[in-house]
Amino acid sequence: MAVHKLYIEDFEEEDYHIIAIHTSLEDYRLAYFLNRDIEIRLYKSNCDIQTQVKQGKTSFSRFTYEDTDNIVTWNLVQNKNEVKGSREGIITDLFSNSNTSFSSLAYLLPEYKKVDFFLKIENAENGIDINDIVSKINNIDGITMVYAVDKNKIKSKNNLIF
Helix, strand or coil, rough: CCCCCCCCCHHHCCCEEEEEECCCHHHHHHHHHHHHHHCCCCEECCCCCEECCCEEHHHEEEEEECCCCEEEEEEEECEEEEEEEEECCCCCCCCCCCCEEEEEEEECCCHHHHCCCCEEEECCCCCHHHHHHHHHHHCCCCEEEEEEEEEHCCHHHHHHHH
16 A cells, blocks of 8 residues: 655645735725725625734734635735733732733734734735735825735744635
């Protein structure tokens, strides 16, 4: 009987591009400007990206568009989100038995803490010019910086599986 070996590298999907966006715009306004300037139709997804961090659970907003003509999927994903929680503790002072609340930031890709949003373009090998998209996004008012991210430098690639 023959032995068949499967290598994980055979199943890695490398047909996507990641564009990092630095902006102070809200997610819905950014989606609107991207729809207008890139001529796509991003819409608010019902399935936000849920993740577990040390401080608790959080979710990142997501806008998506599936271009059935070109078989391309676009996802605009928030990179930063605030995690709020409370801790009960016994403290021997004036405010004992009180709940202490805390707030901290969680990141979808922690190695890119200054990035506000990521635009993930899947199946983009079909004639999509990433440099053209980056330049169109850079012309939007309110965008501070835009650049394509090298997929090989992303340490937490598993967070991009959605």
